[in-house]
Amino acid sequence: MKRIVILLFLPVLVGCYDVERNCEDFKTGEFEFKYIVDGVEKTGRFFRTDKLNIDYYDGKIDTSSVRWINDCEFILKKLNPQSNSEKDAVHMKILSTKKDSYTFEYKLAVKKPNRPERVEKGVAYKID
Numbered sequence: 001m002k003r004i005v006i007l008l009f010l011p012v013l014v015g016c017y018d019v020e021r022n023c024e025d026f027k028t029g030e031f032e033f034k035y036i037v038d039g040v041e042k043t044g045r046f047f048r049t050d051k052l053n054i055d056y057y058d059g060k061i062d063t064s065s066v067r068w069i070n071d072c073e074f075i076l077k078k079l080n081p082q083s084n085s086e087k088d089a090v091h092m093k094i095l096s097t098k099k100d101s102y103t104f105e106y107k108l109a110v111k112k113p114n115r116p117e118r119v120e121k122g123v124a125y126k127i128d
Contacts, residue, residue: 019096023072026094026102030128045127064090075109101125 030047035057044057048066053076055062064076072094081087089109096103107119 020098021072021094022097023094023102026097026124026126027068027071029126031124032127033122033124035122046124095121 028049030045032043032045034041034043036042037058042058044055046053046055048054050068051066053064053066055064063079065079067075067077069075074092075089076092077089078086090106091109092104092106094102094104101123103121103123105119105121107117111117
C-alpha cells in the first residue's frame with residue numbers, strides 16, 4: 001500500500017520542479033567564465049552577437065561563428081582555426097538560467113569514430 005501512495009505522489013513532486021530556461025536573455029551580450037588549465041583557475045570573457053562569438057582568454061582573441069539551432073542550443077565554429085582539432089564545431093546547450101548566469105554543456109558537434117563522446121559543463125555570467 002505504501003508503494004502505491006508513493007507512486008501516486010511522485011509525479012506531483014517531479015512536476016513541481018521546473019528548471020528555469022530563459023535562454024533568450026543570454027543569446028547576446030558580454031560574459032565571463034572560469035576554467036582550469038594545468039590545475040590553475042583562470043577567467044575568460046566572451047562577447048556574443050547573433051552571428052559571432054569573440055573569446056578573450058590567456059591574452060588571445062578567438063572568433064567563432066554562431067548558428068542557433070533553437071533558443072537554447074547553438075553551434076560554434078572557429079573562423080580561423082590554427083589546427084585540425086580547432087576545425088571541429090562545438091555544440092553548446094544552455095541547461096538552466098538564473099538572473100545573471102546560465103549553466104551550459106558543450107561537446108563536439110560531430111561524433112568522431114573510435115573516440116568516446118566527452119561532454120563538459122560550465123557556468124557563464126553576464127557582465128553587461
